[in-house]
Amino acid sequence: MMTSVLCEALGLRYPIFQGGMAWVSEAGLAAAVSNAGGLGVISAMNLDGDYLRTQIRKCRTLTDRPFGVNIMLMSPHVREVARVCVEERPAVVTTGAGLPNAYMKDWIAAGIRVIPVVPSTAMARLVERAGAFAVIAEGGESGGHVGDLSTMTLVPQVADAVKIPVLAAGGIADGRGVAAAMMLGASGVQCGTVFLCATECAVHETYKQKVIAAGDIDTVVTGKRLGHAVRSLKTPFTRRYLEKEYDPDISGDELEALGVGALRKAAMEGDVDNGCFLAGQAAAMVHAVRPAAEIIQQMFAEAETLLRGAPQWVK
Amino acid sequence: MMTSVLCEALGLRYPIFQGGMAWVSEAGLAAAVSNAGGLGVISAMNLDGDYLRTQIRKCRTLTDRPFGVNIMLMSPHVREVARVCVEERPAVVTTGAGLPNAYMKDWIAAGIRVIPVVPSTAMARLVERAGAFAVIAEGGESGGHVGDLSTMTLVPQVADAVKIPVLAAGGIADGRGVAAAMMLGASGVQCGTVFLCATECAVHETYKQKVIAAGDIDTVVTGKRLGHAVRSLKTPFTRRYLEKEYDPDISGDELEALGVGALRKAAMEGDVDNGCFLAGQAAAMVHAVRPAAEIIQQMFAEAETLLRGAPQWVK
Numbered sequence: 239m240m241t242s243v244l245c246e247a248l249g250l251r252y253p254i255f256q257g258g259m260a261w262v263s264e265a266g267l268a269a270a271v272s273n274a275g276g277l278g279v280i281s282a283m284n285l286d287g288d289y290l291r292t293q294i295r296k297c298r299t300l301t302d303r304p305f306g307v308n309i310m311l312m313s314p315h316v317r318e319v320a321r322v323c324v325e326e327r328p329a330v331v332t333t334g335a336g337l338p339n340a341y342m343k344d345w346i347a348a349g350i351r352v353i354p355v356v357p358s359t360a361m362a363r364l365v366e367r368a369g370a371f372a373v374i375a376e377g378g379e380s381g382g383h384v385g386d387l388s389t390m391t392l393v394p395q396v397a398d399a400v401k402i403p404v405l406a407a408g409g410i411a412d413g414r415g416v417a418a419a420m421m422l423g424a425s426g427v428q429c430g431t432v433f434l435c436a437t438e439c440a441v442h443e444t445y446k447q448k449v450i451a452a453g454d455i456d457t458v459v460t461g462k463r464l465g466h467a468v469r470s471l472k473t474p475f476t477r478r479y480l481e482k483e484y485d486p487d488i489s490g491d492e493l494e495a496l497g498v499g500a501l502r503k504a505a506m507e508g509d510v511d512n513g514c515f516l517a518g519q520a521a522a523m524v525h526a527v528r529p530a531a532e533i534i535q536q537m538f539a540e541a542e543t544l545l546r547g548a549p550q551w552v553k
Numbered sequence: 554m555m556t557s558v559l560c561e562a563l564g565l566r567y568p569i570f571q572g573g574m575a576w577v578s579e580a581g582l583a584a585a586v587s588n589a590g591g592l593g594v595i596s597a598m599n600l601d602g603d604y605l606r607t608q609i610r611k612c613r614t615l616t617d618r619p620f621g622v623n624i625m626l627m628s629p630h631v632r633e634v635a636r637v638c639v640e641e642r643p644a645v646v647t648t649g650a651g652l653p654n655a656y657m658k659d660w661i662a663a664g665i666r667v668i669p670v671v672p673s674t675a676m677a678r679l680v681e682r683a684g685a686f687a688v689i690a691e692g693g694e695s696g697g698h699v700g701d702l703s704t705m706t707l708v709p710q711v712a713d714a715v716k717i718p719v720l721a722a723g724g725i726a727d728g729r730g731v732a733a734a735m736m737l738g739a740s741g742v743q744c745g746t747v748f749l750c751a752t753e754c755a756v757h758e759t760y761k762q763k764v765i766a767a768g769d770i771d772t773v774v775t776g777k778r779l780g781h782a783v784r785s786l787k788t789p790f791t792r793r794y795l796e797k798e799y800d801p802d803i804s805g806d807e808l809e810a811l812g813v814g815a816l817r818k819a820a821m822e823g824d825v826d827n828g829c830f831l832a833g834q835a836a837a838m839v840h841a842v843r844p845a846a847e848i849i850q851q852m853f854a855e856a857e858t859l860l861r862g863a864p865q866w867v868k
Contacts, residue, residue, distance in 0.1 A: 358769055391834035417736035420863070421863070520706055551556060551735050
C-alpha cells in the first residue's frame with residue numbers, strides 16, 4: 239500500500255482523486271471510485287443546485303466512503319452550487335477554471351476540505367493563503383480546461399511554492415505516471431481520462447471507444463481565442479472549430495455558439511460529428527473499459543513495484 | 554552513482570545529454586559537459602560544414618571524453634554537415650526538427666551512435682527501424698522547436714513503442730525531473746535550458762539573467778502558423794510576433810522575415826527588444842549560473858536520494 243498524507247487525512251486507501259468532468263462525473267462513477275479506495279468526485283457542471291443535491295444524495299446511497307464535489311467556477315450557477323456544498327457537506331470540494339477564494343471561508347467553516355485545481359504557482363499560493371487543504375497542480379496535457387504549464391514543470395514548482403500537499407494531474411494513466419508524480423513532489427494524483435473508460439462511467443459507449451482508439455497525437459486544444467482553452471479528441475467538430483477560431487470574419491459570439499451543447503452531444507449521444515469529446519493526452523494509454531477498482535488497483539500495483547525497485551537505479 | 558545502459562554504452566558517468574541549442578551549444582559548453590561526465594553536444598546550427606568541423610576539432614582539444622553533434626534537419630547545410638559527421642566521427646549524432654533516416658546509414662557505418670529527438674511514437678518507431686541506438690522523447694515544455702505531447706505522456710508511450718533506450722527531455726531541471734524520468738521508463742535525460750546558465754556557456758550574460766529571472770508562466774510558443782513552433786521567453790519580440798501571427802494581412806513570408814536573426818541577437822548581443830531567447834518551461838527552476846559539473850552533480854545527487862528513498866512511499 240502506498241503511504242500519503244492524503245490517505246491519512248481523507249480516509250483513502252489510495253492517494254488518487256477522480257477528476258470532476260462535466261457530463262461524465264456523476265454519482266455512479268464517483269461512488270465506484272470511492273468504494274475502490276480513491277476519492278470519487280461529482281461534477282456540478284453548469285447545472286443548478288437541485289441537480290447537485292440529487293447527485294450528492296444519490297452518491298450517499300451508493301457508498302459510505304468519503305467523496306468530493308467539483309465546482310466549475312465559470313458555471314452560471316456557481317453561487318447556488320457553492321451553497322449546496324455548505325448544506326450537504328461532501329468531504330472535499332475541488333474547484334476548476336478560476337479562483338475559488340470567495341467561497342472557501344463558508345466551505346471550510348462547514349468542515350469541507352477545499353482542494354483547488356491550479357495552473358500556476360501564483361494561484362497555488364493564493365488558495366493556500368485562503369485555507370486550501372491541498373492543491374491539484376494540473377498540467378496542460380490533461381483533458382478539458384487546460385493551462386500552459388506541463389505536469390513535469392508545474393508539479394515541482396507548486397511543491398516548492400506551498401507547504402500544503404500537492405496532487406499531480408495531467409497525463410497520468412498508469413503506475414509510471416503515479417511513481418513519477420511522487421518523484422516530482424506530489425502526495426497523490428488526480429486522473430480524469432482513465433476514469434472516462436471505467437465500467438461504472440455513464441458516458442455513451444462511443445465516447446469510451448473513441449478514447450480507447452486514440453493514439454498519441456489524437457488530442458487537440460481549442461478555445462484559446464475565447465480565453466478558455468480545452469483539450470479534446472480530434473474530431474470533425476474540432477476541425478470545424480479550429481478552421482473558424484482564427485478566422486477574423488467569425489465573431490467571438492459566433493465561435494461561442496459553435497461549442498454550445500457539444501459536450502452533451504459527446505457524452506450523452508456519442509455524436510461523433512458534432513460532439514466535443516474532452517480527453518487528455520493520457521487517452522493514448524487507456525486500452526480497455528474496466529471497473530474503477532481494477533483501474534486503481536493495477537495503477538498502484540505498478541507504482542508500488544516501480545517505487546520499491548527505484549534504488550536499483552543507483553549503485 | 555546512477556546505473557544506466559547509456560552510461561555503459563557511451564562511457565558516461567551520468568546518463569545526461571546536453572541539448573543541441575543553436576548559438577548556445579558550442580565546443581566550450583559541450584566539452585565542459587563531457588568533462589563533467591555527461592554527453593556534451595555541439596550544435597551544427599544553420600551554419601556550414603567548416604563551422605562544424607572547427608567546433609568538433611576545438612572540442613577535441615578541450616576534452617578526451619565522448620561528445621555528440623546535433624544536426625538540425627531543417628538547416629540549409631544539412632547534407633554538408635551530415636558529411637562532416639561521417640568524416641569527423643563524433644561519438645553520437647543527435648538530430649532535431651525532422652526525420653534523419655536519409656543520413657543514418659552513413660553515420661552508423663562510420664561508427665556513430667545516432668540518437669534522434671522524437672516528438673511522437675510513430676517517429677520513434679521509424680528511427681528505431683533505421684538503426685537508431687536510442688531516442689530522445691522530448692515533450693513540448695522544452696525550449697526551441699516543440700511538439701504537442703508533454704514529457705509525462707510522451708516518454709512512457711515511446712518506451713512502450715520501441716526496444717531501444719529512451720532519454721526523456723523537456724521540463725527537466727533538477728533531480729526530481731531525473732527521478733521522474735526514470736519512473737516513466739527513460740534510461741537518461743537530455744537538458745537544454747539548465748545548461749544555458751552553465752558558467753562555460755558562451756551566450757550573452759543578459760540571456761542567462763533572463764533565464765534566471767523567468768517565472769513559471771514566462772515562456773510562450775510562437776511559429777505554429779509556419780509549422781515550426783518554438784518555445785522562448787516572453788519578450789517584446791514574442792509579443793510583436795504573436796500579434797502578427799494570426800493577422801491575415803501578414804503573409805507567411807513577412808512573418809518568416811520577422812524572425813530572421815532573432816536567435817543570434819539574443820545569444821550574441823543580449824538584445825532584449827529584438828532577440829528571441831529560446832528556453833523551456835524549466836527556466837523557472839534555474840536559479841543561478843554555475844559550472845556544468847556542479848549542475849550535473851547536484852542534479853544526480855538529488856535524483857539518487859529520491860530514488861533510494863522511493864520505497865518509503867510504500868508500506
